[in-house]
Amino acid sequence: SPSLSLSRTQMAAKTRNGHDEDDDESDPYKTLGIYGDEELCLSITRAEIKKVFRKLALKLHPDKRPSHERERAAIEFERARKACELLSNTEERQKVDEKLRAKRIRKLELERESHRRKQLREKLEAREREGEKNRGDEEAREQKKRKLAQELEVLREKYEEGESEEKKRARTNDAPAREAEAEAEALDLRRALKAAWRKPRNPAKEKDHDAPSLFRAFEKYNAVDVIFREIADAKKRKKKGSAFVICKTREDAVRASEEKDGIECDGGRPQVFVTLAKTRALEEADAKKRKEEDFEKSKEKKVPPPLPPKTEDFEKDVLARMRKIAEERKKAAAAAAE
Numbered sequence: 001s002p003s004l005s006l007s008r009t010q011m012a013a014k015t016r017n018g019h020d021e022d023d024d025e026s027d028p029y030k031t032l033g034i035y036g037d038e039e040l041c042l043s044i045t046r047a048e049i050k051k052v053f054r055k056l057a058l059k060l061h062p063d064k065r066p067s068h069e070r071e072r073a074a075i076e077f078e079r080a081r082k083a084c085e086l087l088s089n090t091e092e093r094q095k096v097d098e099k100l101r102a103k104r105i106r107k108l109e110l111e112r113e114s115h116r117r118k119q120l121r122e123k124l125e126a127r128e129r130e131g132e133k134n135r136g137d138e139e140a141r142e143q144k145k146r147k148l149a150q151e152l153e154v155l156r157e158k159y160e161e162g163e164s165e166e167k168k169r170a171r172t173n174d175a176p177a178r179e180a181e182a183e184a185e186a187l188d189l190r191r192a193l194k195a196a197w198r199k200p201r202n203p204a205k206e207k208d209h210d211a212p213s214l215f216r217a218f219e220k221y222n223a224v225d226v227i228f229r230e231i232a233d234a235k236k237r238k239k240k241g242s243a244f245v246i247c248k249t250r251e252d253a254v255r256a257s258e259e260k261d262g263i264e265c266d267g268g269r270p271q272v273f274v275t276l277a278k279t280r281a282l283e284e285a286d287a288k289k290r291k292e293e294d295f296e297k298s299k300e301k302k303v304p305p306p307l308p309p310k311t312e313d314f315e316k317d318v319l320a321r322m323r324k325i326a327e328e329r330k331k332a333a334a335a336a337a338e
Contacts, residue, residue: 191248192253193245195245196240196241197273198241207269214245214272217266253276254276
């Protein structure tokens with residue numbers, strides 16, 4: 001109904017404050033004070049437009065304004081009258097609507113494009129900030145590395161300078177004590193067994209060896225200590241376990257090493273195979289012995305082949321030797337051909 005449409009128009013109508021006057025001049029709806037979306041402008045009736053104009057005319061008519069505002073009021077009144085006439089003409093209004101629709105579409109496209117450009121600009125600025133931050137972090141890390149290298153160099157120089165005569169004398173005085181420790185270590189190794197076992201394939205179901213399990217396995221051989229070994233090869237380390245088992249006496253260690261079929265363990269743990277651990281002195285003695293044997297073998301001289309019997313004539317002797325050498329070469333060639 002007109003009254004309903006009018007109330008909707010009155011709700012959408014706003015004052016000119018905050019709007020561009022040039023934009024209002026090109027839009028007759030805004031000239032009449034009708035500010036709303038495209039649907040509202042298209043749905044408003046001719047009667048509603050005239051009613052809005054009459055209400056606006058009472059406000060803009062020059063006779064209703066003070067003398068110093070009448071000139072401006074006359075211009076605004078004439079503009080509102082032309083807008084009312086334009087929107088009251090169906091054909092002219094259709095042209096205006098199409099023009100305004102195209103203008104609004106263009107404005108929306110520009111706004112969307114502006115929004116995309118804004119997003120791109122914000123992303124670019126964020127990347128630049130991130131890049132600056134990363135460069136700063138990289139410089140800080142490099143500075144820390146340089147500082148650490150300098151500190152390590154200072155420590156190394158101090159350590160090298162710390163080799164004073166007093167420390168050297170202390171090392172000289174401690175030589176007998178170190179020899180005693182080495183001898184004690186050799187004695188321990190003479191009672192040591194080198195134990196090895198295959199690690200379980202499924203650790204969740206099968207148990208691997210630990211110190212208590214090895215103590216129980218070597219209980220009858222009077223084990224007094226267990227030292228686990230770190231295997232250097234990573235692949236072997238996953239499949240194989242190893243440890244030194246120190247027995248109470250050398251005889252206990254020899255007795256355990258005689259178990260060629262391995263030592264059974266409780267709790268379903270892997271079977272352990274043991275050998276006597278060689279001391280460093282024994283290893284050095286073995287190496288020295290092998291070296292001497294190699295030297296003796298190299299000293300053995302090959303017996304030279306017998307020379308042909310000498311004759312009085314030197315030339316005949318040489319010819320006889322050359323013939324024998326030629327015959328030997330022919331035999332070797334014939335053997336190789338076969």
